[in-house]
Amino acid sequence: MSEEVEATETPPSSPAKASPPEADATKGASLWTDAWRRLRKNRVAVVSGVFIIFLTLFCIIWPEVSPFRYDDANIALGATSPSWTHPFGTDDLGRDLLARLAFGGRISLAVGIVATFISFAIGVTWGGVAGYFGGRIDAALMRIVDVLYTIPLLVLVILVKAFFANDKTIFYRWFVWSIGLFTDHAKDPKYLPLFQIVFVFAALGGVSWLTMARIVRGQVLSLKSQQFIEAARSIGVGDAGIIFRHLLPNALGPIIVYTTLTIPSVMLTEAFLSFLGLGTEEPLSSWGLLVANGTESLDLYPWLTFFPGLMLALTLLCFNFLGDGLRDALDPRVRKD
């Protein structure tokens, strides 16, 4: 969607920025208020947003107030189908699925948000600089992206996770040092799964910024030759001003769409790794891990696959709908309808 912006269309000159300040105050319709109004009218996006908020609160609060801990095994009970005590049933070790889902939700959501933030920060800076300065800088930066694209990065994440997320590496020593600031027993093996998760966060964020860099670069490239940029330059706006006040706000639609789409895709990747047994590990839980465990007894205890799968799919669906709603609200080019 980046390169083929129609030059003939009215340039989406940044409405809020281009108009003089007093007009701004009276009109009160900056890009953002406008977008907010449009977003509220989109019922699907609003419902999705509300669902995500409630889900997040639920995942934060429920493990604290639930009568069952996520790792409380009850072998005598075994796998039971959904009931009043266990609304989502229990797994073959008698652990309450609802508690495990809520706890796993923390991990899944945290992966999505943290890794996306990392990829956003790297990608926007990288692509913005490359597109704006062009020439050799562009060639060098995008060459690096091209090369990284060629490496099957998820495979790399698998390698890194399998080989380095254990207690023998320097990364673990760093981790022990940093949590040593908060606790006296930093070497306690119970923190090892936490370390592995943090590792997955960082690895996923570190590899998922490439497309963002390309999108931002493409946007900046196609915008920077337009007249309103030339106009800004001619009245003496500096590089930083042009990048942050004129180029990025106009490129924001695709950036936001891609960011909101990165959250579910990173969550999906984490679930995928956990499904293969290379991500979150027992006794912790994440939605991917729960699905993986569930599929092993699919015909006997279908609810163990159904509920985590539903939760995962529903959450991803809501993030995707929200991303779409944001695009419709923010992309100046679809405004006309």
Place this chain on the structure above:
Amino acid sequence: MSRFILRRLFSLVPTLFLVLTVVFVMLRLAPGSPFDQERSVPPEQLAAMEERYHLHDPILKQYGNWLLMIGRDHTLGPSMKYPGRSVEEIIGLTLPESMKLGFWGLIVALAMGIPLGIVGAVRQNTWKDSVAMAAAMLGISVPRFVLAPLLVLVLSLKLYWLPVARWESWRHMVLPVFCTALPMAAYIARLTRAGMLEVIRSDFIRTARAKGLSERVVIVRHALRGALLPVVSFLGPGFAGMLVGSLVIERIFDIPGMGRYLVEGVQNRDYNLVAGVVLVYAVLLSVANAAVDVAYRFLDPRVELDT
């Protein structure tokens, strides 16, 4: 044009070299050796096995020998966990199966995604658009490893329409190919719709309509070409995503593909096998990306290839 293709192919060499180096460094930096998980092995024998694979040589010498082995002898070396089988042999047996899955997945994804996207754009804001886009959204949001077990449960275990697993006749291929293709088809549908919406508002489409072409010709002959640009640039990463997605599908349906050896190789630290499989992935991905670049140029002459 041909100069561009040549240069693009030539540029693969340093990339692949880099991949080899990264993989080598990672494998050798990792703590542990391929043989230390077999607890029953006495230390002398362990040392002998490591000696046999030259794991005690200085690291640079190992690296040099390894590159020589690949570059001069054109072999990826013996597998360390499957004695007597070379890595090429394993890859040669399993890659065709993975490619078969990937190829049909790609075809099905394009065949489902593009028409869905066109319908969404041409009938924008009607119920057809809503249905098409809701379907695409579901396709993106339901992970392959959730979809596949549920389809198996309904279609194979309850209705007995299709086999549960394995990889023999076309009936065995239906579910795996569909599950591989669906997320990609959904992305393609969305990209096609977005690209199409952008293109059908442009002047040359207005011109085409003004000179009285039928709507069908306007869409298929004029608009589609521009609208497919985002799809084309997605095919590179999409192909990579499908390769990776096939890891899950191969596992669920017990398909004798390459993915299983990657996961197993990583868990067993079978250095040569992992390096070989990653190299194959990298070659496939590079070639796909180069092909995408060329196709992009072909479809959109406005793009300059001065990189």
